[in-house]
Amino acid sequence: MNQHVFEQFKRLVYDASGITLGPQKVALVNARVSRRMRILGIEEHAHYLQYVTEDESSHELVLLLDSISTNVTSFFREPAHYDVLRKLIHEWDIAQQPRFRIWCAASSTGEEPYCLAMTTLEALGRRHPDFRILATDISTSVLQRAREGTYAAVAMEPVSESLRKKYFRVQGQGPERSFKVTDELRNIISFNRLNLSAPPFPMKGPMDVVFCRNVMIYFDLAVRTRLVQEITRLLKPGGYLMIGHSESLTGIEAPLRVIQPAVYQKV
Numbered sequence: 001m002n003q004h005v006f007e008q009f010k011r012l013v014y015d016a017s018g019i020t021l022g023p024q025k026v027a028l029v030n031a032r033v034s035r036r037m038r039i040l041g042i043e044e045h046a047h048y049l050q051y052v053t054e055d056e057s058s059h060e061l062v063l064l065l066d067s068i069s070t071n072v073t074s075f076f077r078e079p080a081h082y083d084v085l086r087k088l089i090h091e092w093d094i095a096q097q098p099r100f101r102i103w104c105a106a107s108s109t110g111e112e113p114y115c116l117a118m119t120t121l122e123a124l125g126r127r128h129p130d131f132r133i134l135a136t137d138i139s140t141s142v143l144q145r146a147r148e149g150t151y152a153a154v155a156m157e158p159v160s161e162s163l164r165k166k167y168f169r170v171q172g173q174g175p176e177r178s179f180k181v182t183d184e185l186r187n188i189i190s191f192n193r194l195n196l197s198a199p200p201f202p203m204k205g206p207m208d209v210v211f212c213r214n215v216m217i218y219f220d221l222a223v224r225t226r227l228v229q230e231i232t233r234l235l236k237p238g239g240y241l242m243i244g245h246s247e248s249l250t251g252i253e254a255p256l257r258v259i260q261p262a263v264y265q266k267v
């Protein structure tokens with residue numbers, strides 16, 4: 001892929017998703033775009049670019065973003081956030097809060113929203129307030145896998161035996177063994193496509209907690225600012241925002257105070 005075509009892909013991806021592709025991403029873009037081109041039987045990068053931009057349905061653009069986005073995630077990643085969540089749910093539950101709304105803003109293949117659901121259900125014990133999770137992502141393929149909710153045994157290692165027994169069903173045997181989430185867990189979560197770089201978002205809120213982790217690293221300050229301000233608008237006063245531990249809100253004006261690293265509260 002020559003520099004000129006890369007710059008055009010870069011602009012297209014930025015406009016459609018807010019993802020900034022730095023010069024170190026040329027090889028990655030090349031590899032991922034080439035995969036789509038092989039499927040379509042297109043040989044020139046410039047022709048594929050034209051194909052994407054001329055597709056009025058935006059279907060190919062969605063598939064291009066699917067192939068460009070990095071979806072690395074895991075069960076109970078950055079576990080300190082789940083300790084905070086457990087404590088909050090407990091406090092709000094003692095205060096007899098009747099309704100809980102959690103938004104997982106870049107949910108990838110589902111490990112994160114399922115962990116949010118399990119943590120909250122465990123913290124609530126036998127009580128059944130009105131509790132829902134919204135899980136969103138820009139990638140339709142990861143959303144599909146999240147809805148399906150089937151995970152290889154190796155991915156399940158951070159999930160305790162008791163949580164596995166309660167919220168998953170084992171499928172297959174030996175190396176083929178996988179774990180599928182129960183309907184009880186899946187039905188708490190609504191999975192929807194949402195582009196975080198294009199607020200305002202259609203949700204009404206107010207949200208009690210927003211997990212927006214390990215996605216802002218792909219955005220520049222302008223996109224991060226728009227996003228954090230919109231998340232703050234959707235949070236209830238006293239609600240919490242969790243970001244990835246390698247991310248920062250430096251330079252962003254928003255009514256948030258730091259509680260601990262990567263944990264913010266709306267003031």
Ligand SMILES: C[S@@+](CC[C@H](N)C(=O)[O-])C[C@H]1O[C@@H](n2cnc3c(N)ncnc32)[C@H](O)[C@@H]1O
Nearest residue numbers: 017069072073106108138139195196213214215
């Ligand atoms: C590295 S994963 C992080 C997943 C999870 N939050 C975690 O911390 O493990 C980043 C996710 O952000 C999604 N993403 C990237 N740009 C996005 C955008 N503009 N809007 C919504 N999701 C986006 C990707 O599709 C990917 O699933």
